[in-house]
Amino acid sequence: MSTGLALNRCSISVCRTADTLLNRPTVPVVRNLKFSRRLIGNCSTVANPFVVVADDDKYGNKQVISLTPRLYDYVPTNVREPKILKQLREETSKLRGSQMQASPDQAQLLAMLVQILGAERCIEVGVYTGYSSLAVALVLPESGCLVACDRDSNSLEVAKRYYDLAGVSHKVNVKHGIAAESLNSMIQNGEGSSYDFAFVDADKRMYQDYFELLLQLVRVGGVIVMDNVLWHGRVSDPMVNDAKTISIRNFNKKLMDDKRVSISMVSIGDGMTICRKR
Numbered sequence: 001m002s003t004g005l006a007l008n009r010c011s012i013s014v015c016r017t018a019d020t021l022l023n024r025p026t027v028p029v030v031r032n033l034k035f036s037r038r039l040i041g042n043c044s045t046v047a048n049p050f051v052v053v054a055d056d057d058k059y060g061n062k063q064v065i066s067l068t069p070r071l072y073d074y075v076p077t078n079v080r081e082p083k084i085l086k087q088l089r090e091e092t093s094k095l096r097g098s099q100m101q102a103s104p105d106q107a108q109l110l111a112m113l114v115q116i117l118g119a120e121r122c123i124e125v126g127v128y129t130g131y132s133s134l135a136v137a138l139v140l141p142e143s144g145c146l147v148a149c150d151r152d153s154n155s156l157e158v159a160k161r162y163y164d165l166a167g168v169s170h171k172v173n174v175k176h177g178i179a180a181e182s183l184n185s186m187i188q189n190g191e192g193s194s195y196d197f198a199f200v201d202a203d204k205r206m207y208q209d210y211f212e213l214l215l216q217l218v219r220v221g222g223v224i225v226m227d228n229v230l231w232h233g234r235v236s237d238p239m240v241n242d243a244k245t246i247s248i249r250n251f252n253k254k255l256m257d258d259k260r261v262s263i264s265m266v267s268i269g270d271g272m273t274i275c276r277k278r
């Protein structure tokens, strides 16, 4: 799958054993970490399969946590997931595309950012059945509003049912259609610089476009969170060059020099970058 496969044999074997026992596909996180190369030929490190060591000498012997399936299963046990979100997650798990929904720890981080910001006006690009948008709507004040954009009407029906069940429908403005068109029309309507928070979790080939549009809609000091910035580890693998990977890789690279925002890439879920408009 990636060059990471060749880098970290010790960790891989540990991972595979756990995955085999749990009867599920191998989790790619460990295999894709550049930080893993020091493990080659040092199988004593298998004694602690949760830790990998920086490959690049610039980082010294910096140790970072790698998420094995067991450790990953531990994370959600430390998330305070509201009952209604759990119900939605479990219902969605039976649907096609369920792997797309945000994880409980990611949704909790989004809700926390909204609360820290004191956000009232939010946007989500890529709603699916509504897990992350509901997490945000639940913490918005009664006067708050979330514009929820998605092109898939079937998924949106599930989302709307859950907004109703959770009693937050009055805070959510669902926009069914191509997200870039919805965002453009919001700009045309004079809504520029009026939003506090945005979350992007849709078409990966459109990341730069979504970012440019949202940068117009979000106020100075507002936050844009971009999901899937690690793209299952593919971004760090020079052998992977499909359109989505290239788009995210280019987006990440360009963001490094983008003086319009301050940034923080967080390796939660499939990677999220938090961008604060300057």
Ligand SMILES: C[S@@+](CC[C@H](N)C(=O)[O-])C[C@H]1O[C@@H](n2cnc3c(N)ncnc32)[C@H](O)[C@@H]1O
Residues within 6 Å of the ligand: 100, 101, 102, 125, 126, 127, 128, 129, 130, 131, 132, 133, 149, 150, 151, 152, 155, 177, 178, 179, 180, 201, 202, 203
């Ligand atoms: C990864 S899922 C979103 C998951 C959601 N944030 C959650 O936590 O459940 C991506 C969604 O983006 C939507 N999408 C993809 N491309 C789109 C586009 N160009 N315009 C609008 N929606 C789009 C898909 O229909 C899909 O529901």
